[in-house]
Amino acid sequence: MEGKSAVRTLLHALIGGAVTLLVYYLAAVVRGPEVEYIQWNTTHALVLTVLGLAAGAAWGSRQALERWKTLEVILVANLALVFGLLFLGWGFVWKVAKPLNTLFPGTRDLVYGFWFIASIVAAYIIRKPGTALAAETLAALAEFLAGGEWGLTLLISGIVQGGMAEIVFAATGYKRYDLPTLMLAGAAAGIGSLVVDYMFWYYDLSLNVLAIMLVARLISGAVLSGWLGKAIGDGLYRAGALGSFAIAREE
Known part of the structure; x- marks a missing residue:
């Protein structure tokens, strides 16, 4: 069942990315001279492609949620x-790090x-x-409802970040949850986060600064989400709190 879900998620992700890029190409290149405000930009093309990938993955994985157990939902x-x-x-940490x-x-x-x-x-x-x-989407919703200062953009970030991480797990057929896979998923979420932030906040930054931010988020996602996330999961497992879940059966 996981194999079919993985194929569906990856297929939808690829379709989403390809369609998004194609629409942008048609609007910017084929009809560009007639529509002055839509012009081809490689950075914009990459941003839109990542958004399409994440949106496609989100759409492709939605059916799998229907097979969850009540305890997993809780x-x-x-x-x-x-x-x-x-x-x-964590917004306080973000400000302190300015x-x-x-x-x-x-x-x-x-x-x-x-x-x-x-x-x-x-x-x-x-x-x-x-x-x-x-x-990731529900956590973003919780942050928004608790008064997150970035408003509804939090929900968009949650969907894109979760979608990018989902692509990594789907690429393994939902069979690998070792440290390298978790760190790669965290890094992928970092790519998604920068794409959303570029759309809303960072569109006027230089490519050099954006490149540094991308590398920083890849590292940060791998460590603060991938490595730390595994450490938290292992800690909960050793504490005996996860005996009813897959982590206990597959460790």
């Missing part, structure tokens, strides 16, 4: 609530990766299609 909801509140508090950008623009993003951790922890524990997407 766990994801609780994790999302806890991490949503932690995400809200001087890093003064020393070297873009390096503050080394602390950004914690905002993806809900997708990693939930997926590591439950190990079912759709988990990363659902957990």
Whole structure:
């Protein structure tokens, strides 16, 4: 069943990315001279393609949620609530780290990766299609409802970040949840986060700064979400709190 879900998720992701890129190409290149405000830009093309990939993955993994057990739904909801509140508090860390950008623009993003951790922890524990997407989206919703200062953009970020992490797990057929896979999923979520932030906040930054931010988020996502997420999951497992979930059966 996981194999079919993985194929469906990846197929929808590829279709979403390809269609998004094609529409942009047709609008910017084929009809560009007639529509002055739509012009081809490689950065914009990459951004839209990533958005299409994440949206496609989200759509492709939605059916898998119907096969979840009640206990799994409750766990994801609780994790999302806890991490949503932690995400809200992490905004303080983000502000404290602002001087890093003064020393070297873009390096503050080394602390950004914690905002993806809900997708990693939930997926590591439950190990079912759709988990990363659902957990990250619900955590973003919890942060928004708790008064997150970035408003509805939090929900968009949650969907895209969760969708990008979901693609990594789908690529393994939802069979690998070792540290390298978790770190790769965290890094993928980092790519999604920068895409959303570029659309809303960072569209006027130079490519050099954006490149530094991307590297910082890849590292941060791998460590603060991937490595730390596994550490949290292992800690809960050793405490005996996860005996009813896949992490206990497959360890």
